[in-house]
Amino acid sequence: MANVFPKWVNTVPIKVIVAIVMIKTAVVLGVTYYCTPKYTRVGYAPTQPVAFSHALHSGQLEIDCRYCHTYVDRSAHSNVPTTEVCMSCHSMVRKDDPQLAIVRDSYESGEPVPWVRIHKVPDYVYFNHAVHVNRGISCVECHGRIDEMEVVHHAKPLSMGFCLECHRNPEEYIRPVEEVYNLGWERPTDAASKAEFEGFVHDWKVNPPQSCSGCHR
Amino acid sequence: MASSPNDSPLSPTQAAILSKVEPAELVEQPLVANDRDFNWVTNKICRIVETKTPTWWWVCMAMALLTASFTGMGLAYLVSTGVGVWGLANPINWGWAIVNFVFWIGIGHAGTLISAVLCLLKQGWRTSINRAAEAMTIFAVICAGIFPLFHVGRIWFAWWLFPLPNANAIWPQFRSPLEWDVFAVSTYGTVSVLFWYMGMIPDLGVLRDRAVQRLKLGAYEGSSWLTKRMDIFRKYFYAIFAMGWRNAGNHWRNYEMAYLVLAGLSTPLVLSVHTIVSFDFAVAQLPGWHTTIFPPYFVAGAIFSGFGMVLTLMLPLRAVYGLHDLITQRHIDNMCKICLGTGSIVGYAYIMEFFIAWYGANPYESFAFINRGFGQYSWAYYMMFACNVFTPQLFWFKAVRRNAALVWVMSIFINVGMWFERFVITVTSLANDFLPSSWGYYSPTIVDVFTFFGTFGVFSVLFLMFVRFLPLMPIGEVKYVMPQADPHCHSSHQKGEQH
Numbered sequence: 001m002a003n004v005f006p007k008w009v010n011t012v013p014i015k016v017i018v019a020i021v022m023i024k025t026a027v028v029l030g031v032t033y034y035c036t037p038k039y040t041r042v043g044y045a046p047t048q049p050v051a052f053s054h055a056l057h058s059g060q061l062e063i064d065c066r067y068c069h070t071y072v073d074r075s076a077h078s079n080v081p082t083t084e085v086c087m088s089c090h091s092m093v094r095k096d097d098p099q100l101a102i103v104r105d106s107y108e109s110g111e112p113v114p115w116v117r118i119h120k121v122p123d124y125v126y127f128n129h130a131v132h133v134n135r136g137i138s139c140v141e142c143h144g145r146i147d148e149m150e151v152v153h154h155a156k157p158l159s160m161g162f163c164l165e166c167h168r169n170p171e172e173y174i175r176p177v178e179e180v181y182n183l184g185w186e187r188p189t190d191a192a193s194k195a196e197f198e199g200f201v202h203d204w205k206v207n208p209p210q211s212c213s214g215c216h217r
Numbered sequence: 218m219a220s221s222p223n224d225s226p227l228s229p230t231q232a233a234i235l236s237k238v239e240p241a242e243l244v245e246q247p248l249v250a251n252d253r254d255f256n257w258v259t260n261k262i263c264r265i266v267e268t269k270t271p272t273w274w275w276v277c278m279a280m281a282l283l284t285a286s287f288t289g290m291g292l293a294y295l296v297s298t299g300v301g302v303w304g305l306a307n308p309i310n311w312g313w314a315i316v317n318f319v320f321w322i323g324i325g326h327a328g329t330l331i332s333a334v335l336c337l338l339k340q341g342w343r344t345s346i347n348r349a350a351e352a353m354t355i356f357a358v359i360c361a362g363i364f365p366l367f368h369v370g371r372i373w374f375a376w377w378l379f380p381l382p383n384a385n386a387i388w389p390q391f392r393s394p395l396e397w398d399v400f401a402v403s404t405y406g407t408v409s410v411l412f413w414y415m416g417m418i419p420d421l422g423v424l425r426d427r428a429v430q431r432l433k434l435g436a437y438e439g440s441s442w443l444t445k446r447m448d449i450f451r452k453y454f455y456a457i458f459a460m461g462w463r464n465a466g467n468h469w470r471n472y473e474m475a476y477l478v479l480a481g482l483s484t485p486l487v488l489s490v491h492t493i494v495s496f497d498f499a500v501a502q503l504p505g506w507h508t509t510i511f512p513p514y515f516v517a518g519a520i521f522s523g524f525g526m527v528l529t530l531m532l533p534l535r536a537v538y539g540l541h542d543l544i545t546q547r548h549i550d551n552m553c554k555i556c557l558g559t560g561s562i563v564g565y566a567y568i569m570e571f572f573i574a575w576y577g578a579n580p581y582e583s584f585a586f587i588n589r590g591f592g593q594y595s596w597a598y599y600m601m602f603a604c605n606v607f608t609p610q611l612f613w614f615k616a617v618r619r620n621a622a623l624v625w626v627m628s629i630f631i632n633v634g635m636w637f638e639r640f641v642i643t644v645t646s647l648a649n650d651f652l653p654s655s656w657g658y659y660s661p662t663i664v665d666v667f668t669f670f671g672t673f674g675v676f677s678v679l680f681l682m683f684v685r686f687l688p689l690m691p692i693g694e695v696k697y698v699m700p701q702a703d704p705h706c707h708s709s710h711q712k713g714e715q716h
Binding site for chain 1: 383384385386387425429452453456
């Protein structure tokens with residue numbers, strides 16, 4: 001019986017297998033890098049209607065986070081400040097600065113400044129700011145060094161894996177409550193501190209949920 | 218068999234008694250009837266795929282495609298709208314989808330039993346039905362897989378069923394029997410495909426060689442332009458899938474070894490797959506589900522329904538292709554007897570469930586079974602009982618087994634009954650659980666109905682494609698069980714000769 005296929009066909013199956021393995025590896029690596037929140041969300045820095053600098057207000061002037069985000073330690077939601085909060089200073093400081101024209105217009109008309117929201121978890125995620133900041137989880141853990149940002153960008157992936165990393169090992173992220181709003185606080189690494197942090201988790205009854213319904217209520 | 222007194226160890230008294238009694242000779246029916254030769258077998262099986270496509274095939278295919286489109290439409294509507302288009306609502310969140318899944322997955326079991334268990338038990342009669350039964354298994358697994366896959370609702374997250382690393386940093390719940398199901402069914406599907414395909418390689422080689430031979434002879438005058446082109450297509454198609462099969466001795470040696478290894482691998486699957494499917498129910502705490510009888514009862518039911526389906530498929534095929542010499546009355550008898558055996562086990566399990574409900578003295582369990590027999594779904598229970606317990610008992614009678622049309626009708630009853638069994642188990646227990654305040658009544662929606670009946674179309678499309686393009690029976694193995702294959706047979710097939 002004559003051969004149906006020429007001799008070179010003998011190596012085709014192995015080549016096909018090698019090609020499939022290579023393509024699959026490339027797809028897996030590509031998806032892992034380009035399709036996860038570490039890539040898709042980190043770095044998002046939309047242009048805001050007003051060029052508000054956190055580096056100036058929070059960093060240089062050392063205004064406490066809670067001066068503007070007033071309900072962060074009292075509410076599940078951390079509010080974006082109203083124009084009135086801005087005007088509490090800017091009715092006196094730089095009150096004629098052209099950069100603040102939008103803020104003044106807003107104050108007069110009553111229409112809020114259309115700030116662009118950057119950090120947003122999906123609707124099916126229940127996140128409570130107050131329980132985190134009141135139990136020693138600093139703003140910096142999820143938002144990064146806001147006090148060094150001229151323009152705020154999305155610094156952490158805020159993926160479910162990111163949340164669970166801390167929920168599974170809270171002692172590695174917890175800090176003294178008085179240091180929560182000190183974004184530049186350096187975490188000591190000695191054994192005594194480690195024991196102290198574990199003590200916080202125990203004493204404050206920090207029991208971060210890992211069940212589905214903990215966050216997906 | 219009667220022997221003369223001279224060459225038997227019988228005493229004269231015994232011989233005298235024997236000659237008086239005249240015991241009937243036990244005739245073993247040959248597995249290939251009418252003294253056919255090897256060449257006839259090859260031609261018979263190969264010509265099914267080589268001759269012009271019969272008209273009935275086109276008619277059936279058109280009908281099957283139309284029916285299959287119901288599933289397509291039902292699923293498209295479900296994906297675009299949400300899983301609420303099925304009649305699922307508290308407390309019955311497992312409706313037809315799970316019923317249909319268990320129904321289809323159960324049907325597959327006959328294929329694995331025939332190809333693996335009967336192979337290891339050296340049951341020669343498996344050869345002419347095993348290929349089609351394996352194909353049935355694979356297509357049934359495909360139909361079964363549709364339901365849990367779409368039952369997850371957001372089909373694009375179905376990959377979460379598999380333990381893959383992900384940005385959510387979570388794994389599937391390995392303690393859930395539903396997760397075991399994923400592995401059980403995917404293993405089952407994979408091994409079944411391997412077994413089916415590997416067994417087919419020698420026959421694909423035969424089909425390839427026959428196409429090459431015809432092209433070499435080139436006798437295409439008078440036939441339509443398509444005939445030659447089809448042979449060219451066949452040559453390459455079968456050559457690719459025959460993977461260089463040359464019918465050589467070492468090929469056959471490796472083939473037999475691989476076949477045995479796969480048979481060994483598949484044998485535990487016959488038991489494990491439906492055992493794990495039964496765990497979906499048995500591991501739950503619900504009365505009517507939480508019973509240890511479930512695994513054996515499910516496996517018996519699966520084989521029962523599977524052989525029902527094999528009969529449903531093989532009897533029409535035997536009739537249209539005139540395969541009466543290959544699928545003989547002996548084959549049908551054996552399949553009917555397996556239905557009788559497994560059907561009786563299932564009937565025993567039904568009765569035993571009631572006994573245990575009474576004997577266990579658990580009021581919830583007792584209620585669950587009284588509710589099955591006399592509650593809001595009792596009509597389904599009677600349907601199930603009539604089809605599954607009474608129908609197979611008719612197979613005690615030779616006259617019934619010899620009436621192919623009647624056997625076929627009864628095989629349909631078995632299929633219907635086994636579907637109702639899954640309905641009864643799934644729905645009655647969920648509808649009336651511990652808390653009367655949460656009781657409900659489940660009715661399927663039109664989308665449920667369309668999606669389910671469409672899967673018969675999906676199955677038929679696949680099976681018709683199989684019948685048309687792939688060898689229906691393992692040619693080599695059919696020859697192996699023929700009298701001519703016995704080297705001591707010589708020209709005579711007469712039994713009782715001393716060699």
